[in-house]
Amino acid sequence: MHSASAPVFLQQLGAMLAWMDKAEAHAQARKFDTAVYLGLRLAPDMLPFVSQIRIASDAAKSCMARLSGVEPPKFEDNEATLDELRQRIRKTVDYVKSVPADAIDGSEERDITIPMRTRDPLHFKGEFYLKHWALPNFFFHCTTTYALLRHAGVELGKVDFLHVD
Amino acid sequence: MHSASAPVFLQQLGAMLAWMDKAEAHAQARKFDTAVYLGLRLAPDMLPFVSQIRIASDAAKSCMARLSGVEPPKFEDNEATLDELRQRIRKTVDYVKSVPADAIDGSEERDITIPMRTRDPLHFKGEFYLKHWALPNFFFHCTTTYALLRHAGVELGKVDFLHVD
Numbered sequence: 001m002h003s004a005s006a007p008v009f010l011q012q013l014g015a016m017l018a019w020m021d022k023a024e025a026h027a028q029a030r031k032f033d034t035a036v037y038l039g040l041r042l043a044p045d046m047l048p049f050v051s052q053i054r055i056a057s058d059a060a061k062s063c064m065a066r067l068s069g070v071e072p073p074k075f076e077d078n079e080a081t082l083d084e085l086r087q088r089i090r091k092t093v094d095y096v097k098s099v100p101a102d103a104i105d106g107s108e109e110r111d112i113t114i115p116m117r118t119r120d121p122l123h124f125k126g127e128f129y130l131k132h133w134a135l136p137n138f139f140f141h142c143t144t145t146y147a148l149l150r151h152a153g154v155e156l157g158k159v160d161f162l163h164v165d
Numbered sequence: 166m167h168s169a170s171a172p173v174f175l176q177q178l179g180a181m182l183a184w185m186d187k188a189e190a191h192a193q194a195r196k197f198d199t200a201v202y203l204g205l206r207l208a209p210d211m212l213p214f215v216s217q218i219r220i221a222s223d224a225a226k227s228c229m230a231r232l233s234g235v236e237p238p239k240f241e242d243n244e245a246t247l248d249e250l251r252q253r254i255r256k257t258v259d260y261v262k263s264v265p266a267d268a269i270d271g272s273e274e275r276d277i278t279i280p281m282r283t284r285d286p287l288h289f290k291g292e293f294y295l296k297h298w299a300l301p302n303f304f305f306h307c308t309t310t311y312a313l314l315r316h317a318g319v320e321l322g323k324v325d326f327l328h329v330d
Contacts, residue, residue, distance in 0.1 A: 004169060008296050042207070043315045122329075131173050132329050139304035140311075140326055147312045150208045161305055164287075164297050 001067060002104035005130055009060040009096050012142050013089050015163035016053070019149055019156060020086050026154045027082075034082040040148045049148045053085050056141035057092040063134035064096050066112050067126055068103035166232060167269035170295055174225040174261050177307050178254050180328030181218070184314055184321060185251050191319045199247040205313045214313045218250050221306035222257040228299035229261050231277050232291055233268035 027034045038050040047055070054077055065072035073095055079085045110126035114133065124133060146161055192199045203215040212220070219242055230237035238260055244250045275291035279298065289298060311326055 003292075004296055008301075011297055012301065042312050043318070046315055127168075131169055132176055133327060135300065136173075136177065136304060136327055137323075139301060140308050140323070143305050143308035144312060146305075147207050147309060150211055153208070158302075158305070162298060162301055 001107045001126065001130065002101040005063055005067065005104060005134070006096050006099070008135065009138065010093060011163060012138070013060065013093050013096070015161060016056070016089055016142060016145065017086060018163065019146065019154070019160060020082060022156055022160070023149055023154050024082060035080065037082060037152065038080070040152060042144065042147060042151065049145065050079060050085065052141045052145040052148065053088065054079070056138055056145060057088055059134055059138035059141060060092050061095045063130065063138070064099045064104065067107040067110065067130065068099050069110065166272045166291065166295065167266040170228055170232065170269060171261050171264070171266070173300065174303065175258060176328060177303070178225065178258050180326060181221070181254055181307060181310065182251060183328065184311065184319070184325060185247060187321060187325070188314055188319050189247060195318070200245065202247060202317065203245070205317055207309065207312060207316065214310065215244060215250065217306045217310045217313065218253065219244070221303055221310060222253055224299055224303035224306060225257050226260045228295065228303070229264045229269065232272040232275065232295065233264050234275065
């Protein structure tokens, strides 16, 4: 359970940090404020860039917390600059790394409850939650972040998404 | 290895089939040909909708084939309508289901070679390949497909992406 969660989150969060550098370089070259990125949306009723990164962060830290049986840490959701989003990604990396592998391993049958905004909570077993909820949700928000940067003209390619060494 | 691959692919491919129905309803309501979807792109240098679905399909079938030690089946990449894309997704579902669980289980240490268009092939062990390459790549193309439909105005929400029963 640990090897199917933490290293996957860390690979993708590391990739996202590299995208932020390319986004910053693109804004400098085109002479616009990097804060513009935070409000970008792919559709008027989709969440903006800043939320995509916050929710990707939440997906990773909540998964680690829930599988290890503790409350997910709360981050303030008050990032207003690209650099503050970088810091949030780094805080998420630190949290993922801080959870001991042996607190996650063996969590296949742990009861997981997901609070929902608009309906009753969802209940999963740990393994189902990781494979069918946490990872798809995490990749959804990472990919949407990537798509927003590509749509904004940032020079990224698949090699920046599949960021394996 | 099987429970971390096949059911994840099947959940998301099933979700994609439901998106196709919503895309068709949207096109009918707005009176445009559903074939228009196939050429949509989020950026001029990103692959179009039709390719996103083909590559999501390839990611799933190649993963199942490689982990079980056989050549991935070749599909013709000649879909020209939304309905042909549906058929491709269904063929992919059928292939994923056709691979016996015991051909996948135990493939953690299997040597996997990924041919690349622009560089030398990549070499992974089965478990690393599944977690750090096949699943991220699959979710990348599923999410980009979803993003294109959202960008086109199709009424989809996160509940359509995280399609758990």
